[in-house]
Amino acid sequence: MLKNTDIEIITSIKTLLATSKKKLVIIPHENPDGDAIGSALGLGQVLADFGHEVKVLSANDYPVFLKWFSSDVPVIIYDKDKKKAKSWLNQADAMICVDFNEAKRAGKLEKKILEFGHKKVLIDHHPYPTQFCDFMVSETSYSSTAELVFDVLEATGLNENLSQKAAEALYTGILTDTGGFSHNISKNTFKVVSGLLNYEINTDKIQSSVFHNYSADRMKLLGYCLNEKMQVFPEYRAAVISISKEELKRFNFQPGDTEGFVNYPLSIKNIVFSALFIEKDGYVKASFRSKGNFPANKFSSSHFNGGGHLNAAGGESELNFEKTLLKFTQLLPEYKHQLLETTI
Incomplete structure (x- = not known):
């Protein structure tokens, strides 16, 4: 339940993302964890399946044990390919920031975010957000940004494009940010998880890939x-x-x-x-x-x-x-x- 987000914000996001097809960039926080990369790829997959051209842009690389996702949304690592990253930022029609609520948390991408000249959307569950995006969905009662993304997709009607690939990524975000469902969970957390299970994701495989995949x-x-x-x-x-x-x-x-x-x-x-x-x-x-x-x-x-x-x-x-x-x-x-x- 989106308790702190005005319907006008949801309507604006729906107009931005659920009408004409665009080029989109999704940015997680620096040193992405399971929730950051899971939210970015899960949301990105839904938007790509809607028809947008989507790329995830991360300030730096993310852990090997989070590189098994079946999502086909490309991830650009700014540290490794600044030319490609800058090129996509110049082409993008809109930006979505996930799992952080102040620009500095994006590390080397902070300046790029602040200078971006088109509409920016924030989807995040951390307290005390700063105003650096045009449309902000900031809901601190959520266990994870991935759980929040699911409800935003539902509120905007974009959930019609939810697939197994997207559900897999969003489930991973919830799983990791709750420590394997051990903290910060609510009734809504399990409601969302139940919804994701409808897409026949392999939870045993996800558990093994995340928690039993270390060097x-x-x-x-x-x-x-x-x-x-x-x-x-x-x-x-x-x-x-x-x-x-x-x-x-x-x-x-x-x-x-x-x-x-x-x-x-x-x-x-x-x-x-x-x-x-x-x-x-x-x-x-x-x-x-x-x-x-x-x-x-x-x-x-x-x-x-x-x-x-x-x-x-x-x-x-x-x-x-x-x-x-x-x-x-x-x-x-x-x-x-x-x-x-x-x-x-």
């Missing part, structure tokens, strides 16, 4: 992190994993290899807050997960220039790797009472 190096990195790099603070019901650039190199890191690492400490009895810090060039990437009513998003926005959902947030630090980790551990006493009082 040996990734598994070794995970084992190393849990054994050597995880610190547990039972007095604060918290835990943290930290990974340096040197450690990533040692385990032949590939994009997506650390996906889900931040969730593992939450499997420990009585732990309600988990953090993951990864050293990058010039900054430290931060991920936060929580249980119950502890606000990972507020913690991130207050201290690590980030934000997100109540139980899943991200951010970054401009401090060096060691000082960032120290900052996190020094913040825990400030939240001790709140963490101890968190109910799960």
Whole structure:
């Protein structure tokens, strides 16, 4: 149910996308995860089947374990082919941004998005959106952007073009952003999933492709992190994993290899807050997960220039790797009472 989107917005999107055929570009956020690429390809497939010429444009590459989709919508990687990306941006009649709500989350494509001269549509489920698109569908009650895309397609009548290929991609987006249907789910989530199952998608294959398709190096990195790099603070019901650039190199890191690492400490009895810090060039990437009513998003926005959902947030630090980790551990006493009082 689209609770926060005016009917005028839906009507405008329907007029833009469900009438004449156009050239469209769909942009997910930088470092696309399952929801970002699943939403982009699922929506793109529907629009292509309607008759539009569609290309997905990503700032950088996405994980190997998300490259099995049967969708025939092409994906242009800006990092690898700037000429082709710029050419399509120049040709496109409209732009659709999925799974992010401020232009900077698209990384190197931020400027291209802001400078785009035609109509722009946003479809996203993250809180606190910024106004950078003409038509914004921002619904924070949704488990995932993929779930939201399904309802937008239904509201605009474009769901008549939904196919098995599109359903497969949208199901993957929901599956990954809910951690295998373990969090952020609602009645509507299962209603949408039920609708996607009508297209005879192979859920066993999708589950295996997403969760059982890692490299040996990734598994070794995970084992190393849990054994050597995880610190547990039972007095604060918290835990943290930290990974340096040197450690990533040692385990032949590939994009997506650390996906889900931040969730593992939450499997420990009585732990309600988990953090993951990864050293990058010039900054430290931060991920936060929580249980119950502890606000990972507020913690991130207050201290690590980030934000997100109540139980899943991200951010970054401009401090060096060691000082960032120290900052996190020094913040825990400030939240001790709140963490101890968190109910799960």
